[in-house]
Amino acid sequence: MNIKSGKKVCVWALALCMTFSTMGVTSAESANDYKDHWAEGTISSWMNQGLVTGYEDGMVRPDVKVSRQEFTALVNRSFGFVEPGIISFADVVEKDWSYADISKAQKAGYVLGYADGTFKPKQEMSRQEVAVIVAKLLGLESSASAVVYADGKSIPEWSNGAIGAVIDHAMMVGYPDRTFRPLQSVTRAEAITILDKALKVKAEQGNGPSAPTPTAGLPSQPTLATATVAAGENVGISAPLGGTTAWLAPAGTSVFAPAANMTRLVGNGDANIILAPTAAGAYKLFLVNAAGVSLASVGTITVGLVSVGPAPVSLGMAGNYAILAKTGISSVPSSVVTGNIGVSPIDSTAITGFSLTVDATNEFSISSQLTGKAYASDYASPTSSNLTTAISDMETAYTDAAGRTADYTELYAGDISGQTLTAGTYKWGTNVLINSNVILHGGANDVWVFQVAKGVIQASGTRIILTGGAQAKNIIWQAAETVSIGTDAHFEGTILGKTNITLGTNATIKGRLLAQTSVTLDKSIVVAP
8 A cells, every 4th residue: 555645644754866946056166155065075076966956045954944935946857847837826826936836836737736726835844744655656565664763653654654664775764762753844954855865766666767868078888897796895896087987886876976885986087996885785887077977888797795693593484473373363453464464273263452354265364454465264264374384484484593602691680781792602591681762783684693591571661672674574583482572662673482472552563473373563673673
């Protein structure tokens, strides 16, 4: 289901090219108030390519808030909306500089006015409106991932799913205090950063804007020998001429802007070695000079995956479920689960609190509390055999995780409250206690395996926080006794429980609950990674 905005929300479209005023245009050289700004690299690149222009006085003013009328101009230029429509907003008149752009926006259908018939062109754009816009334009599916933030539960329903969607696609992130701040206005620098990420996602979807046609003065399209290399390894290229900079950028880049995950070589007509980026992935070569940027190279290099910690634990078919249990799944309504749930060998009567409606095929049930399906051993084939395999795979994964060689044994005597843990295998013969926030810090491919001979007890209101790109899908908690997640607490990772798993009132988890006995929810939120 695509994101839909609330009826009182004016849906705005983000733009990937930025114009800050129609009062005058200045050259990139005179607009220098973004020097040493955190977004300088992106702003500078866009200025050099003519995608961003400054005010009449030559300033870009990166920290000034963005108005709604500015966004309509931006989206029209970036998405190619040129056909005007009929203006129906009471506060927009033909003499306004933004009239033409708002007209095009209304014709394109991405602008909806307020209930009082106004457009509010000068009103600032909030972060939640930005999220709704991005999700709408990219056709993203709704997600419950906003719950990972401390203020996630206060985010209104009309923007909650969109915020989760942009979080999932790494286009917007929260603040160091673990808040998202949905009502906070967006600055121009923030807008450029978000838009740049949105463009990359659009390109990955296969419907991004076409690459520009080379013009006079631009460097010619380079050729890169296709290969797989290690992070930081030397890569040979044709030596760029003086005044030209060579960049290795992610292969999905369609509008080039320097970023931390790229490496560069300043050309002098002689040097022909550029270091591969440290981040894993596929990269293209761009050449940049005063006239602009070349097309992406013919040929791609791939930086091999680098991971820290043990090998991933395979969940097999158990990985098809957000919750899987042998003796039952119960919920105090209304819990919300994003993903499938299943029980076996117990039958469907052991799934309680979800008000299930059996599908006409009798292979599964649905519920208003599920973004997914409910499966049970008494449903029609092939459900029963699939569940049998999934349960077996869950037990195999438990045994695998429990048998890994430990990197750390009895660390902090089992009380990891307030600690920061890097990737690896951790083993305890005691309960594991989480009485204050715990940070798991590592890269996107790093793996954690926690072997717990007893149970895991997480106190109310505490959080497991991932930093450095760490992902919930790479975290395994293997516990021989009860795993108890307290009221209002947030958990990350897959739990492989020998016995039961319980979530307190309003507890949340980004992960999977795979129990060899039962799972109990109390107005809880479960989001499969």
